[in-house]
Amino acid sequence: MSKEALDEIVSAIERMRPACEVLSDRIWDLAELKFEEKGSSGLLAKALEEEGFAVRRGVADIETAFIAEAGAGKPIIAFLGEFDALAGMSQVAGIAEQRAVTTGATGHGCGHNLLGVGSLMAAVALANYLNDKGISGTVRYYGCPGEEGGSGKTFMVRAGAFDDVDAALTWHPAPFNGVRSTNNLAVLEYYYRFKGVAAHASNAAHLGRSALDAVELMNVGVNFLREHMPQDCRVHYAITDAGGRAANVVQAQAEVLYLIRAPDMPQALNLAARVEKVARGAAMMTETDVEIVFDTASTNLLPNITLETTMHENMMALGPVAFDETDIAFARRIQKTFTDEAIASSIRLYQIGRDVFSAAKIDGALPLHLGLRHFEGHSHFRAGSTDVGDVSWVTPTAQCWAPAWAIGTNPHTWQVVAQGKAPAAHKAMAHAAKALALTGLSLVKSPELMKAAKAEWMEKTGGKPYICPIPTDVMPGAVSS
Known part of the structure; x- marks a missing residue:
């Protein structure tokens, strides 16, 4: 110059x-x-x-x-x-x-x-x-x-x-x-939304199916998963909906947001598939339903x-x-x-x-x-x-x-x-x-x-641009907790 x-x-x-x-x-x-x-x-x-x-x-x-x-x-x-x-x-x-x-x-x-x-x-x-x-x-x-x-x-x-x-x-x-x-790491963000059945937490707890239990079990399962994922990967979560503030109600809904990071996008997608299995396992254990909502992503x-x-x-x-x-x-x-x-x-x-x-x-x-x-x-x-x-x-x-x-x-x-x-x-x-x-x-x-x-x-x-695999129906800012 x-x-x-x-x-x-x-x-x-x-x-x-x-x-x-x-x-x-x-x-x-x-x-x-x-x-x-x-x-x-x-x-x-x-x-x-x-x-x-x-x-x-x-x-x-x-x-x-x-x-x-x-x-x-x-x-x-x-x-x-x-x-x-x-x-x-x-x-x-x-x-x-x-x-x-x-x-x-x-x-x-x-x-x-x-x-x-x-x-x-x-x-x-x-x-x-x-x-x-x-x-x-x-x-x-x-x-x-x-x-x-x-x-x-x-x-x-x-x-x-x-x-x-x-x-x-x-x-x-x-x-x-x-x-x-x-x-930098590639990252994927998903909301895991669990739906259960509300009930009185004391006299009818057997009728309830706790979405918050599902969230907590998912978090525990992912914490065990950390030992078995590549060391450069990262997984973070935040409970974005605990289902309410009343302790004597079985929570009928709950939501957790996960950020899944890996050195490249294919690894991130593979790790996300394993996290999904944990989420579905938590839903099975609690007899709740889980909806997995893609939020956004960035490539490494x-x-x-x-x-x-x-x-x-x-x-x-x-x-x-x-x-x-x-x-x-x-x-x-x-x-x-x-x-x-x-x-x-x-x-x-x-x-x-x-x-x-x-x-x-x-x-x-x-x-x-x-x-x-x-x-x-x-x-x-x-x-x-x-x-x-x-x-x-x-x-x-x-x-x-x-x-x-x-x-x-x-x-x-x-x-x-x-x-x-x-x-x-x-x-x-x-x-x-x-x-x-x-x-x-x-x-x-x-x-x-x-x-x-x-x-x-x-x-x-290799001369081929890589486009992050965001689903075509996902628009920015469309997902909110």
């Missing part, structure tokens, strides 16, 4: 920063749940229209999904944006203690207010650069709803929204700066080392995030809410100590990542799941991470929400936008790079 091009992209994003920080904060305020992000989706789509993008709403029959496009011709570079929040994560911003704005309300516990806006900044900067220089290329921003438990991208992929994309780029807030290639992530290497090189050219003493002081206050084990785990997990740049400690501690992690050139196991995986199976895909959070911060915690409007988070957002835009420009300017990224994708997939 030439210094001139780098400077132009960086300057363009810096000019956008004030307005985009306001936009990110407005989305933080809205904190809308999966597939309900009408306000957040609308704000992002409007901002892109004002920048000259043509916006198509309602993609894949999802009201809050959209595609914004600028430019013309090949290649087609996609930037992925998310903007959904989490239930029960309400938290006052800018303080280092747990305090809800409204008890039980929603909150941006995964930083998607930053993610969506950062990707928007990258798309706008790259589109304007190509237009100004008269360079062929199409830039798309994908407004992707429902990443948290909704798998919005999975449905968008099923609808063919990414079929003509040459490469997809994204990022995520984190406690570290850099590229970390990961193999397919890393593209070619793209990730280029992204890392662009992050090296950018240098570290320019945090100041105020940023460090707030991060230190947040970090005091963590155990030493959590901080050490964060440093170890993300290998923050292996830095390209010098990352001097501040007063003997490392509250924010002040450097850039070393890129190993190979993938790591990561037990989480993301619908970015579904995009990666239809087009070469890469993502980076930017240090929006104090070291030790875990996603889906009140500490993430508390840091969501902080100046440090805004700086990380802009930094990620620069890395994404520069990587997009690298792909546009280098047909050889694009060819190499596609060749790697072809080798790993």
